[in-house]
Amino acid sequence: MTVSSDSDDTGANDALTAAGQARQPVGIAVFLATLTAFCEAAAESLGGVADEAALEQARIEFLGARSGRLKAVQKNLSGLAATDRPAGGRHFNEAKAAVTALFSAAQERLAGSGGEQATDAIDVTLPGDPVRLGHIHPITQTIRRVQEIMARLGFESVDGPEVEDQWHNFEALAIPSEHPARDPLDNFYLAVARGAEPLLLRSQTSTVQIRVMENRQPPLRIVSLGRVYRPDTADATHYPMFHQVEGLLIEQGTTMAHLKSVLRQLASSFLGGDVHVRFRPSFFPFTEPSVEFDMEWGGRWIEMGGAGMVDPAVLTAVGYDPEKVSGFAFGLGVERIAARRYGVADIRDFYRNDVRFLRQF
Numbered sequence: 001m002t003v004s005s006d007s008d009d010t011g012a013n014d015a016l017t018a019a020g021q022a023r024q025p026v027g028i029a030v031f032l033a034t035l036t037a038f039c040e041a042a043a044e045s046l047g048g049v050a051d052e053a054a055l056e057q058a059r060i061e062f063l064g065a066r067s068g069r070l071k072a073v074q075k076n077l078s079g080l081a082a083t084d085r086p087a088g089g090r091h092f093n094e095a096k097a098a099v100t101a102l103f104s105a106a107q108e109r110l111a112g113s114g115g116e117q118a119t120d121a122i123d124v125t126l127p128g129d130p131v132r133l134g135h136i137h138p139i140t141q142t143i144r145r146v147q148e149i150m151a152r153l154g155f156e157s158v159d160g161p162e163v164e165d166q167w168h169n170f171e172a173l174a175i176p177s178e179h180p181a182r183d184p185l186d187n188f189y190l191a192v193a194r195g196a197e198p199l200l201l202r203s204q205t206s207t208v209q210i211r212v213m214e215n216r217q218p219p220l221r222i223v224s225l226g227r228v229y230r231p232d233t234a235d236a237t238h239y240p241m242f243h244q245v246e247g248l249l250i251e252q253g254t255t256m257a258h259l260k261s262v263l264r265q266l267a268s269s270f271l272g273g274d275v276h277v278r279f280r281p282s283f284f285p286f287t288e289p290s291v292e293f294d295m296e297w298g299g300r301w302i303e304m305g306g307a308g309m310v311d312p313a314v315l316t317a318v319g320y321d322p323e324k325v326s327g328f329a330f331g332l333g334v335e336r337i338a339a340r341r342y343g344v345a346d347i348r349d350f351y352r353n354d355v356r357f358l359r360q361f
């Protein structure tokens with residue numbers, strides 16, 4: 001077989017690299033075989049890469065712009081006979097597209113498999129995750145609101161212990177030992193050492209009246225809001241733990257009219273609008289006279305709590321002279337007024353901790 005050195009047929013004259021090196025002419029069959037080998041090697045390599053570093057290594061080896069194997073195959077393209085070149089070029093382009101696609105697939109596979117590099121990277125330009133703020137529980141909101149209203153009327157907010165002795169929970173409040181309110185079945189008495197004075201979880205916040213009066217001299221205006229405990233079965237209006245508001249005012253010349261106007265102010269500010277208050281005669285051991293008070297709101301009278309003028313026996317128990325000082329006291333349930341204000345039918349909802357319920361307030 002003769003090869004004419006000046007003939008274009010062999011493509012010999014074209015078989016020059018960019019660097020000007022002479023090249024052996026390449027037959028199309030050899031070229032295609034090289035192309036196939038290239039594709040197979042690339043497929044095997046890219047199919048097996050396990051991390052970003054290996055992928056980059058494979059990219060440089062097969063697709064690298066300067067000395068990648070694809071580049072080498074491309075150089076062979078120019079060694080093809082002119083007649084074979086269009087077909088060779090087409091095959092070359094197909095092979096290039098196929099290997100590039102394999103590379104993209106490998107890239108996607110690594111990103112999708114949660115490759116650590118991918119998740120570790122933080123894109124600081126993305127908007128941040130919004131922080132969902134919680135908010136104050138409706139019972140705590142109610143407590144704070146009542147404290148705020150009473151503060152405007154000059155009543156200081158005070159706290160007392162939840163574990164109490166019999167003196168503060170009963171005796172000083174003129175509740176004698178035979179009184180049914182002291183029944184073990186109606187209170188959470190605590191198991192204490194033999195011979196020690198019985199303790200209990202306080203059943204009312206009236207205990208705080210005693211604690212304050214024992215330590216301070218009149219005039220006094222205090223309000224105390226906190227937890228109380230009674231072994232009641234939970235239902236729509238009862239719960240073994242609930243909250244009370246206790247108010248106490250000791251000043252010269254105090255009358256039931258003052259009591260009523262304070263309660264009316266509290267009710268109107270808390271519920272909104274002009275709320276009427278009415279008294280019904282009642283009995284509490286620590287007030288004389290005693291009343292229960294109702295509030296008219298939304299066209300209905302609702303029982304709110306108990307009140308009265310502080311009983312002289314109580315004033316004496318704390319060391320005050322009942323001939324010189326007098327005052328009034330009142331107590332009402334926090335859950336009850338919260339339920340009224342927010343339209344809650346079942347107080348157990350306050351304690352279910354269901355955020356779908358709590359989020360509404």
Ligand code: DAH
Nearest residue numbers: 204206306307308329330331
């Ligand atoms: N402590 C009472 C109770 O739990 C409520 C009460 C009634 C409080 C009359 C008072 C009062 O201060 O004067 O049922």
